[in-house]
Amino acid sequence: MDDPRWLSQDEMRAWRALLGAQHRLHRVLDLELQAALGTSLQDHEVLIVLSEQPDGACRMADLADLLALSRSGLTRRVDRMAGSGLVSRRRCSSDGRGVFARITQSGRQALEAATPVHVAGVRRHFVDVLSAGELALLAEALEKVAASP
């Protein structure tokens, strides 16, 4: 129990539950979105983040951080999404190296169409399974984990 080389029962349970919950949620939400609208959860996440930025645009590096994605991964995802017309690229006027990814009108429409499906999924599989108190504590606890050095 106290041996730092091992985890206690509760610690192990919490650890495995975290792994299991995340995997299951990501998977089922992606499938639901695909089935309903043919759009991927990953594209949807890009659209969500961009739609929250001023002017719907964001520098590539910042976007990669917000999405917890590597730079090269983001380059290619933006490639694909630009190909489908969901986002556009724009050079940064003040820094010739920089590029903004920007959500397009078509991207906003796709986002609007997908959001009800996505939110319903998050509710059904996550929010509604928990009480308000559990949710609040979960948020607090996991924010500490995500932010810890």
Add this chain to the structure above:
Amino acid sequence: MDDPRWLSQDEMRAWRALLGAQHRLHRVLDLELQAALGTSLQDHEVLIVLSEQPDGACRMADLADLLALSRSGLTRRVDRMAGSGLVSRRRCSSDGRGVFARITQSGRQALEAATPVHVAGVRRHFVDVLSAGELALLAEALEKVAASP
């Protein structure tokens, strides 16, 4: 707030914290294990699960479920690990289609060597960031999420 088409502030926080925490943990634990011993977190997870099975062996399909991995993904992972001698395959005597994956002696040694590093990482980045009460509640809440239909 009550509009089922949107998430409340707290719900959104909890949701994003879950995504962020999981991604960060998986990434940092994998890097630590790679740096310390050159073994991947994924192989390590296979070894953990197998070592907990009676006789250190498990049917492929069951193992895939326990690891939250697709069947084909598991086939290939076991291929690789068998190549490194960490696990072995054995046909099931009572069902000619079935295959057992079994942890080898070398696999147990690798597991023993990696466990302190892995456990220390889980402690540092997850367990120690939270109180005992938070951990218990987290476990309970996330188990509900992982198990919900």
Add this chain to the structure above:
DNA sequence: GTCAGATGATTGCACATGCAACTGACTCCA
């Protein structure tokens, strides 16, 4: 006994990802 259908595992293929190397652009100091 045999054949149709179900089941466990594997393979073909396409695709998303990360790391490392690269390119072009910026900064800053001599």
Add this chain to the structure above:
DNA sequence: TGGAGTCAGTTGCATGTGCAATCATCTGAC
């Protein structure tokens, strides 16, 4: 002004993954 060092983004390459198709085996009905 010019050149070294840094930085943003992209590309080459290797790898890991899932879905669909496939193969071998089992099961049950006749």
